[in-house]
Amino acid sequence: MAIIYTYPRLINLQDQDLLLISDTSSKRKDTMRVELGDLANFLITSKSIITGGGTENYVPIFDATGSVIVDSQLQQSPQLSSGLYQMRFNNADRFIINKPSSITSGDPEYLIQQDGNYKVSFGWDDDGGGFGFIYNWAGNGLRLGAQGQNPQFELNTVVPKIISHTDHEFEGAILDVNGLPGTVGQRLSSTGTGVEWINDGGGTVTGAGTTNSLPIWSDGPNGVLGDSIIYQDADGHVGVGVPGSPPNPRHKFEVYDLRDENNAFDYSVIVSSDINSPFNQGTGGIKNQLSLDGGSTYPYAISLVAGTTSSELMASTKLAFYANSDLNTSSATGFSGFVVHNGTNPFWQLGGGVGDATPSTTLKVVGAGEFTDQLAVGSTVNFMSSTYLFESGGAEFSASLDMQSNKIYDLPDPIDPQDAATKAYVDSKNTPIIINGLVNNLASQGSGGYDFMEFVSNVTGPTQIPVMKLTRAVRLVGVGFVWMGDTALSIGAGEQVEFTIGTIPSGSNPIIGNYTSSGVLFTLDSSVSGTWANGNNSGLTIDFNAGDIIAVVGQETGTVTPNTGELGITLEFITQ
Numbered sequence: 001m002a003i004i005y006t007y008p009r010l011i012n013l014q015d016q017d018l019l020l021i022s023d024t025s026s027k028r029k030d031t032m033r034v035e036l037g038d039l040a041n042f043l044i045t046s047k048s049i050i051t052g053g054g055t056e057n058y059v060p061i062f063d064a065t066g067s068v069i070v071d072s073q074l075q076q077s078p079q080l081s082s083g084l085y086q087m088r089f090n091n092a093d094r095f096i097i098n099k100p101s102s103i104t105s106g107d108p109e110y111l112i113q114q115d116g117n118y119k120v121s122f123g124w125d126d127d128g129g130g131f132g133f134i135y136n137w138a139g140n141g142l143r144l145g146a147q148g149q150n151p152q153f154e155l156n157t158v159v160p161k162i163i164s165h166t167d168h169e170f171e172g173a174i175l176d177v178n179g180l181p182g183t184v185g186q187r188l189s190s191t192g193t194g195v196e197w198i199n200d201g202g203g204t205v206t207g208a209g210t211t212n213s214l215p216i217w218s219d220g221p222n223g224v225l226g227d228s229i230i231y232q233d234a235d236g237h238v239g240v241g242v243p244g245s246p247p248n249p250r251h252k253f254e255v256y257d258l259r260d261e262n263n264a265f266d267y268s269v270i271v272s273s274d275i276n277s278p279f280n281q282g283t284g285g286i287k288n289q290l291s292l293d294g295g296s297t298y299p300y301a302i303s304l305v306a307g308t309t310s311s312e313l314m315a316s317t318k319l320a321f322y323a324n325s326d327l328n329t330s331s332a333t334g335f336s337g338f339v340v341h342n343g344t345n346p347f348w349q350l351g352g353g354v355g356d357a358t359p360s361t362t363l364k365v366v367g368a369g370e371f372t373d374q375l376a377v378g379s380t381v382n383f384m385s386s387t388y389l390f391e392s393g394g395a396e397f398s399a400s401l402d403m404q405s406n407k408i409y410d411l412p413d414p415i416d417p418q419d420a421a422t423k424a425y426v427d428s429k430n431t432p433i434i435i436n437g438l439v440n441n442l443a444s445q446g447s448g449g450y451d452f453m454e455f456v457s458n459v460t461g462p463t464q465i466p467v468m469k470l471t472r473a474v475r476l477v478g479v480g481f482v483w484m485g486d487t488a489l490s491i492g493a494g495e496q497v498e499f500t501i502g503t504i505p506s507g508s509n510p511i512i513g514n515y516t517s518s519g520v521l522f523t524l525d526s527s528v529s530g531t532w533a534n535g536n537n538s539g540l541t542i543d544f545n546a547g548d549i550i551a552v553v554g555q556e557t558g559t560v561t562p563n564t565g566e567l568g569i570t571l572e573f574i575t576q
Contacts, residue, residue: 015040099126110132212246313341322352375566433474433573437466437552442485442567443497443560450512451497454553455568465510467551476501476542478572479521482534485565489524489533495558496525500571501542504549518542521569524560543576 010017015037021438022029043049054060054067059078060069075088089095099108109123118137125131136142140158143151154163173181176188182197186290189198208227209215212233218226231247232238239249263458313319318340337350340358347359414421437453445451445462452459456469481499483489502517504510519542524533544550554570 018534020560085501101126105132132235137413156212194197210246277565290392316356373551430574432477434576435571437569437571438484439554439569440567441563442483442554443556446565447556447557448557449559451499451556451567452556453554459510463513465504465512465515465551465553467504467510467549470546470548470550471543472546474544474573475576476519476540476544476571476573478536478538478540480534480536480570480572481522482568483532483565484568485532488530489528490561491524491526491529492558495525496523497551497554497556497558498523499554501550501552501571503544504551506547506549510549510551512553515551517553518544521552538572 009181012037015035017036018033019036019039050067050069052060052063052070054069054071054347058071059074059076061072063070064069067157073090073092077086077088077092079085097108097110104127107123107125107127109121111121111123112119120137123133123135125133134142136157141154141156143154145151149166151165154165156163159303174188175181176196177191177194178196180197186199188195190196199235205223205225207215207218209225210227212231214228214230214232215225216228218224229241230238231242233246233249233251237249237251238253239247240253240255242249242254246446272440285378302319303312303314318338320338321336322332322334334355335352335521337348337352337358338354340347342358345362347362347364349356349359349364349366350369352364356366364564403547408420411420411422414427435455437455439451439453440458442451449462452465453459454466456466479501495526500517501516501519501521504514506517508514519540521540522535522537552571
């Protein structure tokens with residue numbers, strides 16, 4: 001027996017390579033040889049070993065030999081989002097479910113499930129009526145549509161009905177509840193539970209008429225028509241009772257009123273609508289004008305129309321108003337006023353008589369006039385019988401007169417305590433209050449320190465402030481200051497003493513910690529260096545109340561010299 005591991009290993013095998021085997025069918029168990037190719041064929045044919053290959057994610061099938069697998073047309077996609085997969089039937093024309101006729105139970109169908117629950121089926125009923133079906137197991141109907149048109153057609157099974165979102169074209173008959181297609185001239189009518197083809201219930205009309213005259217029933221029970229008094233001509237003008245043969249209405253709508261009891265003042269009522277580009281002639285309305293002959297008019301007419309931006313009332317001449325009248329067209333009562341226009345300006349008159357001349361002013365009131373609320377006047381008011389406004393005998397006001405920020409001019413000096421006065425007069429009677437004080441040893445406290453104006457006393461201590469208590473409400477309107485040192489001030493860039501006026505709370509210690517500034521008075525800075533600084537500030541409006549405790553404080557920044565001189569300060573107040 002050879003030692004097997006002493007033989008070299010064969011890597012590249014071929015069908016002709018030999019193997020040694022024992023023949024178990026012989027008694028001697030003869031040692032025989034076999035080729036690798038014969039062995040491979042033996043295993044495939046005798047032991048049903050499958051050969052072949054395929055592409056990833058394709059479902060395999062056998063080829064014509066029955067022992068080799070190849071790719072089918074059915075492909076499984078890689079895993080999609082949320083763990084989903086899809087199957088693709090590539091290069092295929094038909095998917096067939098073939099069920100033997102011998103099996104009568106069940107229906108061949110495509111079934112969609114969700115979590116094991118039936119949702120929708122498409123199939124064929126082979127054990128019943130033999131019909132194809134689409135079935136919604138959820139019971140919410142079916143929808144048919146296409147991209148951009150979803151849905152177009154719905155079958156609603158919740159409330160049984162068909163819902164269509166498009167037009168319908170019928171190439172066959174429409175059957176009613178009786179299964180009948182109807183006859184020519186019939187129409188579909190609801191029966192309450194369905195529709196039914198019925199005949200038109202119209203009748204037969206007889207009679208005769210005049211061209212362009214609107215018909216009226218002359219014998220309604222017998223279906224007879226005749227002419228009414230309403231006439232329409234070829235231009236679309238409509239007339240009621242307009243005379244002529246044929247009638248000749250001259251307006252869009254014209255009512256001819258021939259009243260024998262007042263035939264000298266018969267009226268035609270006319271409604272016209274004349275709209276022409278650029279649409280600036282109004283949009284129609286009601287026009288009333290005097291007429292004697294069915295068309296010729298007097299110059300007196302009135303029109304009420306919808307204008308381009310508003311409703312408009314127009315008159316050919318003077319427009320008179322009558323209130324609480326007797327509506328007598330020949331001699332109306334209750335004249336209240338009129339409106340006229342001279343071609344440039346409008347004129348209104350309240351009261352008087354219709355025969356009055358045109359007023360010389362825009363508005364004329366004949367009789368007494370009373371305003372019970374505020375009167376806003378935007379221009380000149382001319383009082384023809386009075387020079388001034390006063391409580392009685394002229395213009396009477398029972399509420400405030402709102403001047404809308406306008407002024408009253410030419411007031412004389414007041415005499416009576418209730419007379420109005422000008423600002424100049426008030427200012428002349430408002431004597432200013434002058435208070436003088438001084439700051440001793442100006443800027444002697446160093447940067448960040450404080451200088452105090454002494455009103456009536458010299459208060460010692462670096463933080464104690466000389467103060468003054470006011471006896472009435474005042475307004476500070478001006479301040480003056482002057483440097484009184486023996487040498488000029490020396491103030492470098494960024495150095496200054498800023499003086500403010502403010503208050504100390506009543507009952508509080510007059511120290512700098514309790515001081516609140518009400519406004520800046522003036523500042524000594526480098527701009528006055530080298531001078532005996534002085535100046536005035538007359539544009540102040542700082543108000544104080546009666547009882548306020550006031551003080552003047554200067555705060556130092558940097559080094560201002562000399563520190564041995566005095567600064568005089570003058571405060572100008574007026575009473576409030």
